[in-house]
Amino acid sequence: MPSKSLYIATYGCQMNVYDSGRLGSLMRQKGWAMAESQDQADFIFVNTCSIREKAARRVIGHLKRLRALKLKNPDLLLGVGGCVAEQEGRRLIEEVPWLNLVAGPARLGEIPEIMETLSADMPPVVLAGPSPEAHGRDGGPPLVPMAAAGQVGPSRVPDQKGPAPISSFLTIMSGCDNYCAYCVVPYLRGPEISRPREEILEEARDLVGRGGVELTLLGQNVNSYGRPGHRGGEDFVSLLEEVSRIPGLWRLRFTTSHPKDFPPSLVGLFGKLPNLCEHLHLPLQAGSDRILEAMGRRYSKTRYLELVACLRKSCPGLALSTDIIVGFPGETEEEFLETVAMLETVGFDSIFSFKYSDRPMTKANLLPGKIPEEEKARRLSFLQATQKAITMAKHQSMVGRTLEVLVFGLGRRPGQLSGRARDMSLVNFDGPAWLVGRLAMVDIIEAWPVSLIGRLAGTNGDGP
Numbered sequence: 001m002p003s004k005s006l007y008i009a010t011y012g013c014q015m016n017v018y019d020s021g022r023l024g025s026l027m028r029q030k031g032w033a034m035a036e037s038q039d040q041a042d043f044i045f046v047n048t049c050s051i052r053e054k055a056a057r058r059v060i061g062h063l064k065r066l067r068a069l070k071l072k073n074p075d076l077l078l079g080v081g082g083c084v085a086e087q088e089g090r091r092l093i094e095e096v097p098w099l100n101l102v103a104g105p106a107r108l109g110e111i112p113e114i115m116e117t118l119s120a121d122m123p124p125v126v127l128a129g130p131s132p133e134a135h136g137r138d139g140g141p142p143l144v145p146m147a148a149a150g151q152v153g154p155s156r157v158p159d160q161k162g163p164a165p166i167s168s169f170l171t172i173m174s175g176c177d178n179y180c181a182y183c184v185v186p187y188l189r190g191p192e193i194s195r196p197r198e199e200i201l202e203e204a205r206d207l208v209g210r211g212g213v214e215l216t217l218l219g220q221n222v223n224s225y226g227r228p229g230h231r232g233g234e235d236f237v238s239l240l241e242e243v244s245r246i247p248g249l250w251r252l253r254f255t256t257s258h259p260k261d262f263p264p265s266l267v268g269l270f271g272k273l274p275n276l277c278e279h280l281h282l283p284l285q286a287g288s289d290r291i292l293e294a295m296g297r298r299y300s301k302t303r304y305l306e307l308v309a310c311l312r313k314s315c316p317g318l319a320l321s322t323d324i325i326v327g328f329p330g331e332t333e334e335e336f337l338e339t340v341a342m343l344e345t346v347g348f349d350s351i352f353s354f355k356y357s358d359r360p361m362t363k364a365n366l367l368p369g370k371i372p373e374e375e376k377a378r379r380l381s382f383l384q385a386t387q388k389a390i391t392m393a394k395h396q397s398m399v400g401r402t403l404e405v406l407v408f409g410l411g412r413r414p415g416q417l418s419g420r421a422r423d424m425s426l427v428n429f430d431g432p433a434w435l436v437g438r439l440a441m442v443d444i445i446e447a448w449p450v451s452l453i454g455r456l457a458g459t460n461g462d463g464p
């Protein structure tokens with residue numbers, strides 16, 4: 001029986017969700033159990049993200065609130081990982097002196113061994129920078145096969161034993177070589193590294209073999225998987241084709257894709273591979289060519305629109321989501337309105353939108369023309385109102401259609417189920433609990449701003 005338990009709270013991106021799953025797996029191999037809540041844990045690990053400044057402050061707030069638990073249980077160990085740990089290192093100990101461990105993303109694999117001896121009365125351990133076991137394109141520790149379901153945090157790491165999650169993220173590459181002017185990821189996650197193809201396929205087969213229905217291939221820029229010079233992989237298109245052929249895999253997705261790295265051969269897979277879902281997240285960031293150039297994105301508005309046109313030609317029903325940053329240094333009102341116009345022109349199904357914030361080490365930090373906070377807030381709220389209307393119109397146009405819904409769990413009301421259609425629409429409908437994890441056919445009867453209401457029409461007879 002394991003004697004000690006671990007609770008992992010995860011903030012931020014899907015890469016962090018994956019890393020938390022990986023740490024959970026390594027710790028279980030050392031005999032640790034996963035605690036149901038923070039108050040039951042012997043070790044709390046907060047896995048952090050610093051892509052947005054607000055997110056980093058939220059994490060610090062979380063760490064400060066954990067002091068009450070430390071006072072109640074002086075033996076409790078508290079660790080912090082992820083990008084905030086890498087960026088702040090020892091400074092975190094100054095800000096949160098009751099911390100016992102700080103470990104950047106590249107040092108995650110060392111935690112289980114350290115935890116064998118670390119105790120609350122010892123000086124804190126700080127692990128930042130690259131792993132001592134070589135971390136680069138020519139070598140590096142293999143990633144432990146692992147999957148994690150879920151999104152932004154804080155969230156608890158699910159127990160990975162037994163059946164696979166209904167839907168899993170599967171990391172195929174890590175790091176980023178793009179150095180967009182506003183982004184800390186290349187500095188904190190390091191250069192791009194592709195996982196060996198066989199390792200990915202083995203993990204995918206294992207997940208599907210244990211009942212997984214949906215896989216999302218994950219990476220900072222999956223399209224550059226297997227680029228010459230990367231360790232491991234070959235090209236992304238052939239990897240995607242091979243994963244799609246795994247018997248029993250009903251749904252396949254990938255994220256995130258950089259628009260500059262989207263070859264025609266990848267476009268052509270939409271509408272061709274039967275289990276590749278009709279949804280793509282394609283970050284735009286801005287609708288002005290001058291701002292795109294200042295951001296270092298290396299595509300123009302015209303190129304982005306051409307890509308969208310090709311994708312929709314290949315797959316007419318393709319749903320698109322995107323990321324937008326408002327208030328990049330020097331962004332004029334006209335340039336902001338060009339971004340707003342792009343929402344209408346493309347007709348995105350949903351957007352993730354943010355106010356620009358200075359991040360340490362980035363080029364944009366040094367740019368003149370910073371936009372005042374209240375102006376960024378005004379632009380963000382205008383942008384979001386515009387998108388809300390577009391999304392609502394899309395939802396209304398879906399009333400009367402029948403969608404295949406993968407049921408993820410119970411809804412908020414008793415008797416209600418909740419799931420996602422192939423295009424990522426969130427669908428709630430009444431149905432029996434045994435449908436969880438299965439594919440249901442649902443008639444859409446009502447449109448809401450962020451979800452659709454449906455009526456169960458049957459199950460997908462061929463599916464799980």
Ligand code: SF4
Pocket residue numbers: 176177178179180183184185186220221258
């Ligand atoms: S592509 Fe740009 S925004 Fe995306 S992770 Fe890399 S540097 Fe950051």
